[in-house]
Amino acid sequence: MASLIYLDHNATTPIAPEVLEAMLPWLREGFGNPGSDHPLGRAARAALDRARAQVAALIGATPDEVIFTASATEANNLALIGAARALAERGRHLITSAVDHPSVAAPLGHLAASGWELTVLPVNAEGRVDPADLTAALRPDTVLVSVMHANNEVGTLQPIAELAALARARSAVFHCDAAQSIGKIPVNVDALGVDLLTLAGHKFHAPKGIGALYRRAGIPLAPILFGAGQEGGLRPGTENVPYAVGLGAAAALAAGRLPALTERLTRQRDRLHATLAAAIPGLTLNGHPEARLPNTLSLAFPGVTGRDLLARAPRVAASLGAACHAGATAISGVLGAMGVDPARALGTVRLSLGAETTDAELDAAAAALIAAWRGLTAG
Amino acid sequence: MTTAAISGIYFDNNATTMVAPEVVEAMLPYFTEQFGNPSSIHQFGNRVGLAIKQARAQVQALLGAEHDSEIVFTSCGTESDSTAILSALKVQPERREIITTVVEHPAILALCENLEKDGYKVHYLPVDGKGRLDLDAYQALLSERVAIVSVMWANNETGTLFPVLEMAEMAKAAGVLFHTDAVQAVGKIPIDLQSSAIDMLSLSGHKLHAPKGIGVLYLRRNTRFRPLLRGGHQERGRRAGTENSASIVALGKACELALAHMDRERNEVRALRDRLEQGILAVVPHCFVTGDPDNRLPNTANIAFEYIEGEAILLLLNKLGIAASSGSACTSGSLEPSHVMRAMGIPYTAAHGTTRFSLSRYNSLAEVERVIDAIPPIIAQLRKLSPYWGENGPIQDPEQAFAPAYA
Numbered sequence: 001m002a003s004l005i006y007l008d009h010n011a012t013t014p015i016a017p018e019v020l021e022a023m024l025p026w027l028r029e030g031f032g033n034p035g036s037d038h039p040l041g042r043a044a045r046a047a048l049d050r051a052r053a054q055v056a057a058l059i060g061a062t063p064d065e066v067i068f069t070a071s072a073t074e075a076n077n078l079a080l081i082g083a084a085r086a087l088a089e090r091g092r093h094l095i096t097s098a099v100d101h102p103s104v105a106a107p108l109g110h111l112a113a114s115g116w117e118l119t120v121l122p123v124n125a126e127g128r129v130d131p132a133d134l135t136a137a138l139r140p141d142t143v144l145v146s147v148m149h150a151n152n153e154v155g156t157l158q159p160i161a162e163l164a165a166l167a168r169a170r171s172a173v174f175h176c177d178a179a180q181s182i183g184k185i186p187v188n189v190d191a192l193g194v195d196l197l198t199l200a201g202h203k204f205h206a207p208k209g210i211g212a213l214y215r216r217a218g219i220p221l222a223p224i225l226f227g228a229g230q231e232g233g234l235r236p237g238t239e240n241v242p243y244a245v246g247l248g249a250a251a252a253l254a255a256g257r258l259p260a261l262t263e264r265l266t267r268q269r270d271r272l273h274a275t276l277a278a279a280i281p282g283l284t285l286n287g288h289p290e291a292r293l294p295n296t297l298s299l300a301f302p303g304v305t306g307r308d309l310l311a312r313a314p315r316v317a318a319s320l321g322a323a324c325h326a327g328a329t330a331i332s333g334v335l336g337a338m339g340v341d342p343a344r345a346l347g348t349v350r351l352s353l354g355a356e357t358t359d360a361e362l363d364a365a366a367a368a369l370i371a372a373w374r375g376l377t378a379g
Numbered sequence: 380m381t382t383a384a385i386s387g388i389y390f391d392n393n394a395t396t397m398v399a400p401e402v403v404e405a406m407l408p409y410f411t412e413q414f415g416n417p418s419s420i421h422q423f424g425n426r427v428g429l430a431i432k433q434a435r436a437q438v439q440a441l442l443g444a445e446h447d448s449e450i451v452f453t454s455c456g457t458e459s460d461s462t463a464i465l466s467a468l469k470v471q472p473e474r475r476e477i478i479t480t481v482v483e484h485p486a487i488l489a490l491c492e493n494l495e496k497d498g499y500k501v502h503y504l505p506v507d508g509k510g511r512l513d514l515d516a517y518q519a520l521l522s523e524r525v526a527i528v529s530v531m532w533a534n535n536e537t538g539t540l541f542p543v544l545e546m547a548e549m550a551k552a553a554g555v556l557f558h559t560d561a562v563q564a565v566g567k568i569p570i571d572l573q574s575s576a577i578d579m580l581s582l583s584g585h586k587l588h589a590p591k592g593i594g595v596l597y598l599r600r601n602t603r604f605r606p607l608l609r610g611g612h613q614e615r616g617r618r619a620g621t622e623n624s625a626s627i628v629a630l631g632k633a634c635e636l637a638l639a640h641m642d643r644e645r646n647e648v649r650a651l652r653d654r655l656e657q658g659i660l661a662v663v664p665h666c667f668v669t670g671d672p673d674n675r676l677p678n679t680a681n682i683a684f685e686y687i688e689g690e691a692i693l694l695l696l697n698k699l700g701i702a703a704s705s706g707s708a709c710t711s712g713s714l715e716p717s718h719v720m721r722a723m724g725i726p727y728t729a730a731h732g733t734t735r736f737s738l739s740r741y742n743s744l745a746e747v748e749r750v751i752d753a754i755p756p757i758i759a760q761l762r763k764l765s766p767y768w769g770e771n772g773p774i775q776d777p778e779q780a781f782a783p784a785y786a
Contacts, residue, residue: 004421008416008419008421011415011416011418011419012414012415012416012419012621013414014411014414015410015411015414020410020411023410024403027398027403027406027590028398028400028403031395031396031397031398031585032394032395032702033391033394033395033585033591035394036391036394036395036702036704037690037693037704038391038693038696038697038702038703038704039387039697039702040389040391040702041391041394041702070453070454070455070458070592070620070623071454071608071620071621071623072620073608073610073611073619073620073621074454074608074620076610077607077608077609077610077619101610102610102611102619103609103610103611103619103620104610105610106609106610106611106619107609107610109609110609200621202416202621207410207623207625208416208621208622208623208624208625209454209592209593209623209625209626210592224461224607225457225458225461225607226457226461226486226489226490226493227457227460227461227484227485227486227489227490228457228484228485228486228489229485229489236457236485236486236489237454237455237456237457237458237486238395238455238456238457238583238585238591239591240454240455240590240591240592241591242590242591242592243591243592243626310421317415317419317421318421319419319421
């Protein structure tokens with residue numbers, strides 16, 4: 001069987017060889033506990049410090065503003081529950097968008113059931129939040145606004161700098177889930193003007209099981225885990241040194257690849273889109289045509305379901321909705337929030353490219369998808 | 380292979396352990412070709428899901444759990460501990476008391492201190508000079524006001540074992556949930572949860588030759604539960620976040636190895652520890668074993684060297700390539716004697732000099748003999764500098780040693 005063509009980088013990415021190389025010594029001989037006061041422990045501490053500096057450099061932060069977590073889900077839970085609790089005396093009104101990831105929506109929903117009020121901003125047909133809607137939603141008791149940088153399903157980029165400026169002008173803390181944008185486009189916390197920002201290792205070639213929360217110095221945050229005081233007391237638990245080193249290496253790699261990688265992915269993706277559109281009349285794009293991640297192509301194939309289409313193109317590894325929703329038959333909440341009709345949503349396939357994706361793979365994927373679509377719609 | 384081959388002599392296995400070479404090998408494919416997201420519909424994801432299922436069964440076997448669905452993967456022991464206790468409080472809002480002990484790990488104590496600020500009543504069971512609990516005092520505290528009992532299985536500093544099986548039965552009889560922080564016990568002593576009354580248990584991968592960054596919360600079937608991390612269906616909705624498949628596979632392998640080597644831990648490692656202890660106690664005057672020598676982990680020796688500083692002992696050991704610890708890794712750097720030593724009433728002239736040697740199956744008798752040879756001159760050298768030490772022994776009144784004399 002011909003090898004699989006992996007076009008599901010928004011679900012997870014392969015670990016870069018450089019990242020694995022950087023990690024291995026810390027899984028083998030460098031196994032010390034960073035809290036230990038002997039040479040093995042001190043070596044682990046130094047590795048952790050270097051990794052923190054690498055992550056900080058990628059996003060324009062200082063190292064002490066980076067908190068390592070075990071996942072982006074944890075970083076989002078910490079950011080939202082931690083900031084809401086720390087700010088509870090100032091107010092209890094929270095704002096998010098209708099297309100944010102479940103790891104943002106769920107903790108906010110939990111807060112909404114525990115004495116906080118939550119406003120969910122709508123998005124337009126291209127998946128964008130209208131800053132005017134945020135202006136209208138902000139209240140004197142609004143303490144926290146959380147809007148994702150890039151959507152995982154359709155790739156639409158939100159106008160974060162504008163939204164963050166509006167929130168901060170009203171003294172609300174602004175959190176941004178940047179799990180999908182980090183490593184694909186340049187992300188700078190000062191240019192975006194955010195107070196809290198979430199990173200996910202496995203979305204940019206580090207392993208699953210490591211994430212980070214950027215916290216701007218001085219922003220109030222309460223921990224959600226309690227223990228021996230690691231990560232400034234905000235994330236106790238023995239530090240996952242090899243994975244943190246992996247995240248640092250992935251950050252350094254991303255910093256070296258951008259912005260050229262952004263341009264290459266955009267070109268590859270648009271060529272794939274053009275090839276498919278030329279062969280498949282009625283093919284439609286979900287998401288914003290320009291303000292979009294360079295690697296993401298969410299396409300509605302006419303007259304078929306995405307599930308049937310991928311079953312007929314077994315070499316192509318892609319997803320239907322978000323990977324997290326596989327197995328559920330409900331139409332994705334993101335497409336629903338954008339007003340995409342059910343037939344079009346069912347025909348949607350998300351193709352997401354990565355740094356190791358080749359032109360030849362994309363040609364083969366396009367041929368396979370076109371053949372599958374023709375097979376399903378013939379006669 | 381012993382740890383001496385790569386990093387000198389490593390006797391700090393209660394702080395963290397070397398990842399077993401077989402464990403590293405087992406996880407490598409999940410960093411490379413098997414990198415899929417287990418939730419994805421394609422083959423990349425599918426195979427990873429199967430590997431996670433196997434790892435869950437391997438953990439289940441080591442813990443003697445009845446069902447594999449009782450194993451919830453987390454990122455560490457600390458996360459498991461916070462999740463367990465906060466869940467018990469959320470599902471029983473009418474119960475506002477917690478029972479724990481004074482010698483727990485900071486993962487429990489820091490959480491309890493925080494809960495006290497929120498108005499919960501925390502009962503801290505004291506320990507005697509050997510670190511043992513009074514079960515009558517415990518029985519008297521059990522009531523329908525108590526949401527959860529959390530008692531460590533084995534103490535990280537002294538290795539002393541608590542009677543958690545009996546304590547869990549007592550809690551069950553009183554209708555109270557029972558959690559044990561077993562991060563030091565798992566892999567070192569046999570555990571059979573299905574025949575116990577334990578409702579929840581925390582384990583940490585990096586204490587049993589799996590990597591850092593992976594843990595488990597055991598959750599007995601039908602135990603009411605509220606998640607700590609929300610936002611995904613993973614782990615049956617009990618712990619959201621894309622699964623750390625490589626580390627989960629690693630933990631499964633480490634549990635399989637721990638089960639296979641259980642007799643070695645209990646016999647060979649114990650023999651090494653006993654030899655180390657006897658070898659040191661036979662030659663060094665004024666030192667003693669802390670904790671309960673008759674009822675403790677087979678790998679742990681915590682020795683109090685009187686009239687000197689543990690930190691100084693460690694520094695000199697480091698120069699010889701020997702890694703041990705004073706207190707726990709999590710709180711080292713503090714000059715205060717550990718809360719465990721204070722709780723046992725160890726005199727400060729001894730508590731400051733406590734040194735923990737924690738062994739593993741990767742240590743050898745040759746390493747033990749080298750440490751036995753290294754210790755006496757270090758102790759003698761430091762005592763020469765000690766204000767509490769005279770020509771040939773401790774001075775009469777150590778309390779007065781630092782008292783300044785004014786003319």
